[in-house]
Amino acid sequence: MTPQQYCQEKAAKSGSSFYYSFLFLPVKKREAITALYAFCREVDDIVDSHSEQHIKSTKLNWWRDEIERLFKHTPQHPITQALAPVIVDFNLPMEYFSEILDGMEMDLVPRTYATFRELRLYCYRVASVVGLMSAEIFGYTDRKTLKYAHDLGLAFQLTNIIRDIYTDLMQNRIYLPQDELAQYGVTETDLRQRMCTPEFERLIRFQIERAQQHYQSAFALLPEIDRHAQRTGLIMAGIYQTLLARIEKDCCQIFTQHISVPPLQKLWIAWRTNRNETKRAHQHQKRRTHA
16 A cells, blocks of 8 residues: 555545545645645544543654654655645645644643633644645635635634534533633533533534635635635535534534534535636636636
8 A cells, every 4th residue: 555545544534524525626736735634634534533632642743753754854644645745746844743743742641621712722733733834735825815725714714613512521622712601601511411402502502603704715815716626615614604504503413413514515515616616717817818
């Protein structure tokens, strides 16, 4: 199995929505983003495993060393071997990989976040940084696209937090800011007992609204000239916004099931978004030609 095949299998097995958004990329970019996703999946799996904390910490430290080896051109793991040409071709800095690992370490011990401001640092490390690297792989001509990628990554992570409230609780993680829980009259005990009260529903709708605001902020920041190159992120956004709509219809289902968008619907969203963005790019090019 080649390093690229290893990464492809890792991505496909996850069943993630990201996998569907990669389908319409050129081969080189698809292999690059798949390798990056495989890295994120690998280190996230370490943190989510049932191993003892010291074992998780040891494994993450190994990955810190492996990232150093990657940038010294001596990678050992299939994922970093697949990433070796990617960091050169797309100018990905070592600091971004370190930020991701810093974010993973934040999950090693049970913790809460007093305010949304505190939560933003975590979201930046585990999601916005991935968005910034993805933007480099997809390509851009206007640096405002990096602001779009930052905000889109934040929106994705806020969506994950809403969807995974109960499963995160099972690992003693509460990402909802403590001051917002207090504001809406929801306690940690309420969450653990799966109490879907009117207060909980109002809290979740507030969280959904904030996530949607970050999607809209990201879309507003994306320059027209870079929309087609960045369409993979737009595909992902379409899938995640569909997920948020499903949650909003019945907030209580967060406590009873893993909410997701069916694979065929993900594929439909991916195909439709790619088609629409291709048409839009052609129209934009025509306007520029005739201007």
